[in-house]
Amino acid sequence: MGERNTTPDVAAVFGDASEVFAELDEVLWEPISRATVLRAAPRFDERVLDVCSGDGASALPTAELVGPGGLVDAVDRSEPMAALIRERPGGHMPWLRVHVADASEWPYTGYDLVQCVLGVFFFEDVAAGVEHLVQCARPGGRVAVTVWAHGAFDPLPEALVAALDADEAAPTLDDGPAMPDAETAGSLAHWMAARGLVDVRADLVPRRLDLDPALAWRLVVGTGMRALLGDLDDAALEAVRDRYLAELAARGVTSVDASTLIAVGRRPDAPAAEPVD
Template sequence: MSLHQQANAKAAMAYNAAADHFDHPVSSFWHRFGRRTIERLELKSGERVLDVCSGSGGSALPAADRVGAEGYVVAADLAERLIALARAKAEAQRMTNIEFRVDDMLALGYPDHSFDAVVCVFGIFFVPDMNAAVRELWRMVKPGGRLAITTWGPNLFEPANGAFWEAIHLERPDLHRAFNPWERISEPDGLRQMLAEAGVQIVDILAESGTHPLNEPEDWWKIAMGSGYRGTLEQLAPDTFKRVRQGNLSRLFEERVTAIETNVIYAIATKE
């Protein structure tokens, strides 16, 4: 199995497991940042959009709303359970201009210049070769079209993130920080360099600092259960899981943590 296939399997496992908590109200940031990405793209009525790593539709559904009945959106994700959540929302809203695919963003098979906009929110870092992934997405953008890459900024989910990994390290040091792929491009300069290496030169990058409130430590655990951390948690024995949860939440309670950092970087490139 190639590195890419291994990464796909790991991401699909984590997010299929996380689907039971992914849309919990405490994790509303998925949809907030998805909508913000689409707002920054300024999509027009009638445009065709490809949304990869689409999760439960945080950016794909707002995109479908923006492009209207004359436009079209393809939403693709490796996790079939997240795609099922997104499809159910689209059906509830009676959207007929969106198609869902359980598929790898590097194997979608669309011709060159197929879309007015290609969107990837919190997903590009799951691919071992991000340059190759960006080149593939860029290939499908029409001349004059846009590529939107949204990723996490520095200090994601701190201080809860650090407390989580300390609790993991006490029980399973072999799993310690085995899943923080977003850190590879968590600064604007690093993201810009990666895009340039993939042949994407003219990029508008906006870094936004922010926090996400926690009403109680338990809110953080629900976020962890509905995100990529789930891939680590799924590897714990039941007793170990309980100790990790208790250790993580006790630390947040002792330190009176009421918010976590959610810094985001938005990049939009226009093809000449």
């Protein structure tokens, strides 16, 4: 039985989970991405930076909307995730460019739209990372950020911790880098405005998932909760899965909240040049 690393490399964790991550497309990633793209409203011929792209759930529909006269740079730290984008239908659109890189250090600017669906928590410094994304937009350009709503997925992480082998050191539920106060749409909008945006609007997008055993476990191994499992071998994983499902049954958990908050704002226009006397 392997040790659990509670501070894993994010790209490695999601690279390991890439196949299961993709299995959640229909139930989770694609509906959330559609809601984001609807609000971000990519337009024909626009240049878009799609940050923490995962398997392309937001990048691909965005590329379809901007068309061959536009451009989408899809950036993710995980090579297996980038490979999933390339393998999906539409993943070879010439104007969809897939990059393996840290978006918090992305060097290019001037985008009409910068969007990040459920990815800002990957940044070591969330506030600084989002401020960098704002600077990647052109003056007057739009920035869209989607985060989990307060309490999303409760109590799945706690049930998972309870299911892990008590003979080993119990992992802690590290919240990771400081997150924006996303308890309400208003608080997220205020936080985004503090990052340098104007005309910010944020919405709560409610979503609830009915759980069966397969989905309940897939939400562990295909999301960030996978980090709590470390490098447990197959036999240990199977034992944890059984205890986890029993824990959910004991708690009477038959559904889980998967709501998100989506904020869209605009980088301020460049100030007008001073007249020359």
